[in-house]
Amino acid sequence: MTAFLQAEPMAGTTDDSSGDSAGGAEVVPFAGHGGDVAARLAAETLVIDVDGFEGPLDLLLTLARTQKVDLRQISVLQLAEQYLRFVDEARALRLELAADYLVMAAWLAFLKSRLLLPPDPAEDGPSGDDLAAHLAFQLERLEAMRAAAAKLMARDRLGQDVFARGLPEAVERVRRVSYTATLMDLMQAYARIRTRDDFRPYVMDRENVFTMEMALDRLRGLIGFAGEWSDLTSYLPPGWEVDPARRRAATAATFAASLELAKEGKLHLRQADTFGPIQLRRAERSGGDGA
Amino acid sequence: MTDETAGAEGPPTDDERTLFEAPPLGEQERMVEAILFASAEPVTVAELNARMPHGADAGRALPELARRYEGRGVRVVRVGDAWAIRTAPDLGFLMQKETVETRKLSRAAIETLAIVAYHQPVTRAEIEEIRGVAVSRGTVDLLIELDWIRFGRRRETPGRPVTFVTTRAFLDHFGLESAKDLPGLRELRAAGLLDNRPPPGMGAEDEERDDQPELFEDDPAPAGPTAAPGEGGRE
Amino acid sequence: MTDETAGAEGPPTDDERTLFEAPPLGEQERMVEAILFASAEPVTVAELNARMPHGADAGRALPELARRYEGRGVRVVRVGDAWAIRTAPDLGFLMQKETVETRKLSRAAIETLAIVAYHQPVTRAEIEEIRGVAVSRGTVDLLIELDWIRFGRRRETPGRPVTFVTTRAFLDHFGLESAKDLPGLRELRAAGLLDNRPPPGMGAEDEERDDQPELFEDDPAPAGPTAAPGEGGRE
Numbered sequence: 001m002t003a004f005l006q007a008e009p010m011a012g013t014t015d016d017s018s019g020d021s022a023g024g025a026e027v028v029p030f031a032g033h034g035g036d037v038a039a040r041l042a043a044e045t046l047v048i049d050v051d052g053f054e055g056p057l058d059l060l061l062t063l064a065r066t067q068k069v070d071l072r073q074i075s076v077l078q079l080a081e082q083y084l085r086f087v088d089e090a091r092a093l094r095l096e097l098a099a100d101y102l103v104m105a106a107w108l109a110f111l112k113s114r115l116l117l118p119p120d121p122a123e124d125g126p127s128g129d130d131l132a133a134h135l136a137f138q139l140e141r142l143e144a145m146r147a148a149a150a151k152l153m154a155r156d157r158l159g160q161d162v163f164a165r166g167l168p169e170a171v172e173r174v175r176r177v178s179y180t181a182t183l184m185d186l187m188q189a190y191a192r193i194r195t196r197d198d199f200r201p202y203v204m205d206r207e208n209v210f211t212m213e214m215a216l217d218r219l220r221g222l223i224g225f226a227g228e229w230s231d232l233t234s235y236l237p238p239g240w241e242v243d244p245a246r247r248r249a250a251t252a253a254t255f256a257a258s259l260e261l262a263k264e265g266k267l268h269l270r271q272a273d274t275f276g277p278i279q280l281r282r283a284e285r286s287g288g289d290g291a
Numbered sequence: 292m293t294d295e296t297a298g299a300e301g302p303p304t305d306d307e308r309t310l311f312e313a314p315p316l317g318e319q320e321r322m323v324e325a326i327l328f329a330s331a332e333p334v335t336v337a338e339l340n341a342r343m344p345h346g347a348d349a350g351r352a353l354p355e356l357a358r359r360y361e362g363r364g365v366r367v368v369r370v371g372d373a374w375a376i377r378t379a380p381d382l383g384f385l386m387q388k389e390t391v392e393t394r395k396l397s398r399a400a401i402e403t404l405a406i407v408a409y410h411q412p413v414t415r416a417e418i419e420e421i422r423g424v425a426v427s428r429g430t431v432d433l434l435i436e437l438d439w440i441r442f443g444r445r446r447e448t449p450g451r452p453v454t455f456v457t458t459r460a461f462l463d464h465f466g467l468e469s470a471k472d473l474p475g476l477r478e479l480r481a482a483g484l485l486d487n488r489p490p491p492g493m494g495a496e497d498e499e500r501d502d503q504p505e506l507f508e509d510d511p512a513p514a515g516p517t518a519a520p521g522e523g524g525r526e
Numbered sequence: 527m528t529d530e531t532a533g534a535e536g537p538p539t540d541d542e543r544t545l546f547e548a549p550p551l552g553e554q555e556r557m558v559e560a561i562l563f564a565s566a567e568p569v570t571v572a573e574l575n576a577r578m579p580h581g582a583d584a585g586r587a588l589p590e591l592a593r594r595y596e597g598r599g600v601r602v603v604r605v606g607d608a609w610a611i612r613t614a615p616d617l618g619f620l621m622q623k624e625t626v627e628t629r630k631l632s633r634a635a636i637e638t639l640a641i642v643a644y645h646q647p648v649t650r651a652e653i654e655e656i657r658g659v660a661v662s663r664g665t666v667d668l669l670i671e672l673d674w675i676r677f678g679r680r681r682e683t684p685g686r687p688v689t690f691v692t693t694r695a696f697l698d699h700f701g702l703e704s705a706k707d708l709p710g711l712r713e714l715r716a717a718g719l720l721d722n723r724p725p726p727g728m729g730a731e732d733e734e735r736d737d738q739p740e741l742f743e744d745d746p747a748p749a750g751p752t753a754a755p756g757e758g759g760r761e
Contacts, residue, residue, distance in 0.1 A: 054398060054402075054423075055422065055425075056423060056424075057423025058423065100424070125492050126492040127491075130492075131490075131491055131492075133491075134491050138421075138423065140484065141421060141484050142421060142422065142423065144479055144482070144484045145402060145405050145406055145421060145422075145484075146402060146405075147475070148405045148408075148409055148473070148474065148475055149401045149402050149404065149405035151474040152401075152404070152405055152473070153396075153401060155465045155466055155467075155474070156380035156466050157464055157465060157466070158466070159389075159390065159464070160383065160391070162377045162378055162380050162383060162466060163377065163378040163383070163389050163560070163563070164331040164376075164377060164564070165330065165331045165376065165563060166563070166564045166565045166567075167565065167567065167611075168329055168332075169329035169613060169621055170621075171329070171330075171342075171621055171622065171623045172621055172622045172623070173623050173624075173625055174622050174623065174624045174625070175625055175627055176624055176626050176627070177626075177627050177628075177629050178626050178628050178629070179629050179635075179672055180629070180630060181631040181635075181636050181639070181699075181700075183700045183701065185631070185636050186636060186640050186700060186708075187640075187708075187709060189633070189637045189639070190640035190641070190643070190644055190714070191714050193637055193641065193656060217716075221713060221716045225709060228701070320599070321597075321614065321617065322599060322620055323599070324598060324599030324600060325599035325600055325613045325614060325617040325621075326599075326620055326621075328600045328611060328613065329613055329620075329621060342623065343620065363556060363559060364557060364559030364563070365559055365560055365563045378560040378563060378564050382556065382560040385557055385561055385577055385578065386561070386564050388565075389564045389565070389566075
């Protein structure tokens with residue numbers, strides 16, 4: 001739809017707006033003007049059925065079918081006139097047409113003039129023939145999709161023609177729990193036990209400052225056991241993990257120390273994403289290659 | 292333990308064979324058969340392999356099994372990257388009891404489904420362009436609820452619009468091996484009816500759609516009756 | 527369908543006979559197969575007959591079908607007075623899916639493990655003394671189940687209490703060549719994991735590793751690369 005001029009915002013008819021936008025659900029007597037009765041009757045049916053259309057393109061397709069030719073040979077000019085006549089008749093019957101039907105009418109009136117008048121060399125933009133060809137393409141494509149939809153729905157369908165197992169056997173889920181613990185966990189647990197009786201971890205004697213030197217000493221001692229990736233935070237000294245100020249100091253110092261050791265090629269650092277946990281691991285001894 | 296070190300050299304002992312070698316193909320076929328029979332949903336080759344003993348290759352056993360069921364009351368069918376057992380379509384008349392009452396789908400829903408199927412991945416704007424009418428939320432929601440369409444990748448164009456693609460349940464429901472087997476797909480493509488042809492004069496802004504449906508693109512030129520190129524070896 | 531019935535023998539050509547004649551046995555077998563497959567519960571012979579075309583005899587088709595499935599991945603089995611398709615009993619294991627959930631060891635468990643590692647062989651009473659808390663049965667059981675600790679020799683003291691030691695699996699898991707590789711107290715202290723000053727009342731004991739596990743002491747010679755056979759390639 002957006003293809004049709006810039007005239008008005010897309011509005012109004014949606015595919016299941018049955019009833020609300022285009023008034024004439026009830027049968028409205030049609031005041032004939034004489035002429036081809038059959039054509040009149042056909043047009044009348046169309047007008048009365050305006051609710052049944054899925055938008056102006058659908059209406060155009062229906063009108064095109066009355067031309068009884070292959071869509072590729074359709075006369076777009078004739079089609080435009082059919083459509084405009086339809087709109088006029090709907091107006092005469094005071095049927096309220098949704099905005100996009102009117103947008104289409106305006107566009108077709110424009111197209112008609114382009115097709116009828118000799119091309120103005122001063123004007124650029126697509127020719128009437130180009131526009132007409134595109135409209136024909138859209139109609140053909142819509143029709144093709146309709147046919148495809150019908151073929152699809154006519155297939156042997158699951159639950160209608162073809163059936164799945166009626167008595168499926170549930171797959172029993174067996175949960176197995178695997179426990180993990182690292183060497184660092186083990187060492188820390190042991191250290192925790194051995195310092196417990198004391199109730200005076202030495203860090204308590206100091207200010208809430210953990211220096212990088214202290215962190216370096218500590219890390220140097222520990223890093224040999226860090227064979228696997230483990231969180232930087234697991235290297236915080238005991239007693240520094242909880243209190244925010246102490247934790248911050250210890251984290252900063254430990255991080256700085258880890259950078260220092262990484263520079264010395266003693267350990268590797270990694271961080272999966274920004275602000276993600278920083279992990280470290282000892283560098284394999286082979287390495288002159290830096291982290 | 293001991294076998295492991297022994298395995299380093301010398302011919303494998305019998306014990307080792309049973310331990311580390313996949314079950315014979317006939318046995319694998321039985322396993323695939325059992326798993327597929329037990330499931331109402333299609334089962335992927337990956338899941339089959341995951342459930343079968345180490346080293347088993349469902350991809351090899353499946354075609355054998357499918358052949359075995361040719362002409363039987365049930366068939367082994369392929370559904371995208373998965374496989375399922377389904378009753379033979381000609382016996383559907385026996386299953387009144389199992390027939391699922393389906394909601395009558397609106398024309399809008401059916402057409403939208405077809406457009407998604409044939410044009411996937413397709414944006415809502417493209418669906419509207421083809422149908423010439425706005426697509427209501429309810430229609431899309433219904434198709435998603437039926438598990439026939441789902442969101443695909445966003446299109447890398449201004450606004451990064453979301454696209455729709457069909458699901459495995461869609462293939463299963465309509466008895467399709469893959470979206471390439473959609474009825475009339477080749478003819479439609481040959482006739483240019485699956486092209487996105489921008490309206491004249493709108494070329495620039497419509498370059499949005501210069502990418503063709505990825506799903507179909509890798510399918511090379513219309514092949515002969517041998518059909519479905521690239522399908523053969525994939526499983 | 528139509529083809530299938532035509533596949534019967536020649537004579538009955540007129541419409542009436544085709545209408546009232548039972549489908550060929552092979553076809554009946556297909557039907558039974560499809561119905562058993564799609565039914566949500568076992569189906570009786572009477573019901574099969576009621577659902578199949580007039581004149582069909584499920585009672586004859588069923589044994590044929592059952593025979594066809596002999597040795598396959600599924601079987602046609604009798605359930606009371608009804609029939610169903612079921613997974614072959616030997617393939618029941620395929621109907622299980624194992625999911626592994628990783629959990630962190632509890633604090634009690636890791637501490638108990640640490641004490642066993644450092645003090646092995648160690649009795650339960652000793653563990654409790656060191657931890658200062660009772661050790662729950664569950665904790666010990668879990669560690670044994672994980673194959674990280676096992677029972678060692680009984681201690682030759684009154685009551686002959688059982689001792690715990692760590693296992694080879696423990697060494698594997700923690701990447702240790704031997705229990706000796708565990709950092710000693712001195713190293714822990716140097717690493718800042720332990721207080722520098724001897725804790726009050728534990729001074730002497732803690733000073734050197736005199737309370738250290740016998741295992742460390744009576745195991746002579748630092749384990750060279752020749753030690754720990756079969757472990758060499760690791761890391």
